[in-house]
Amino acid sequence: MMKNYTGYGLLAVGALFGFSVATGASADVSKLTESCVGCHGKGGSSTEAAIPNISSYSTEYMTGALKLYKSKERPCPEVKIPGGAKKGSKSDMCQAVKDLSDSDIKQVAEYFAEQKFVRTPQKFDPALAKKGKGLHDKLCEKCHSEGGSVASDDSGILAGQKMAYLDEQIKFFTEGKRPMAKKMKPKLEELDKAGIEAVIHYYGSFK
Ligand code: HEC
Ligand code: HEC
Missing domain, CATH: 1.10.760.10 (Cytochrome c-like domain)
Known part of the structure; x- marks a missing residue:
């Protein structure tokens, strides 16, 4: 050749x-x-x-x-x-x-x-997702825009991302096992266990 x-x-x-x-x-x-x-x-x-x-x-x-x-x-x-x-x-x-x-x-x-993000269809609780949207809009939307559906230079996509993966990453963040953006830390700390579950159901609700 x-x-x-x-x-x-x-x-x-x-x-x-x-x-x-x-x-x-x-x-x-x-x-x-x-x-x-x-x-x-x-x-x-x-x-x-x-x-x-x-x-x-x-x-x-x-x-x-x-x-x-x-x-x-x-x-x-x-x-x-x-x-x-x-x-x-x-x-x-x-x-x-x-x-x-x-x-x-x-x-x-x-x-x-260059590949298209395909949202994974997942089982979610609509009432939890609704609560999660409220929390997301207040605490997370500023950086994870449009419900976390937009990829930015410094973060990935949350909307339609695997719920099990998101759950695990939030654990890694809160346990200090994964480095987290300084300004995200206080926002994430505002969520209790039920709040975390709610935002994950919100991200999982995107089809
Ligand atoms: C000040 C901006 C900012 C705010 C506010 C913020 N985040 Fe983040 N988030 C980031 C950045 C930056 C990353 C990427 C971290 C890294 O460098 O690996 C990230 C990553 C994540 C990830 C991991 C995603 C992945 O693909 O692994 C999750 C989950 C997440 N954020 C959830 C939240 C939630 C829930 C809130 C609201 C309670 C929130 N974030 C608020 C900036 C922010
Ligand atoms: C053995 C299976 C496996 C292989 C091979 C693999 N990945 Fe992964 N990848 C994973 C798993 C599992 C995670 C989640 C790990 C975690 O908890 O951070 C992940 C996470 C990621 C993330 C972080 C996503 C986010 O939202 O922050 C990126 C980016 C990634 N992989 C890219 C790649 C690329 C590029 C390759 C090829 C060079 C690759 N992976 C090969 C299993 C794999």
Whole structure:
């Protein structure tokens, strides 16, 4: 194969459309995202309760999140791999990113940023969701806009995200196991156990 020629061609196309293309093997993003898709599902959205949907997250947030797993500053709960080549065996996020370079991380993040976020249909309690909306509007909407349905440079998507995942992350935040935005801390602390349950049902109510 005319490797060099293909490489230059890609670079030219990259320049034309304004995305960055690394030279050599790292340009093959489908290889880099193969393991991600095995757990997170095709395009980054699935119905696996413990595995978050990661589609259409901003490149900035995704890059930051992957680096936090690489440095083990975010907890890495082990899960059974639901699909792909290693289906059925167990692994976690820290394993998934440990061999990725900064440029790999950037490419992977850019790939998922372009995928559509598919909300996971979930069972929720409508009365709790209504209470949760009130609490969200008062305490959380400022940063997680439109009910948490908008991905920002510094956070992901809450609306239609897996309720089990959100529940676990809020536990990690309150137990100090996951770093939290300084200004989010006092807001989250305003929620008691029932309040946390309510906001999670609100996020789960998005179809
Ligand atoms: C073994 C299954 C598995 C693999 C492989 C995997 N993930 Fe994950 N991923 C998870 C689980 C489980 C979580 C939730 C972990 C937690 O509690 O923080 C997660 C969390 C994430 C998050 C954080 C989401 C958020 O809302 O903050 C991102 C981003 C992510 N994964 C991206 C990726 C990418 C990109 C790859 C491929 C390089 C990948 N994952 C591979 C299982 C996996
Ligand atoms: C001052 C802005 C701000 C406010 C207010 C705020 N958050 Fe956040 N939230 C963030 C940021 C930034 C992150 C990403 C944290 C990180 O860097 O990993 C986040 C992350 C989260 C996550 C994890 C999502 C994921 O994909 O892993 C949950 C759940 C969450 N917030 C819930 C809430 C709730 C509930 C409230 C209201 C009680 C709230 N937040 C208020 C800024 C805020």
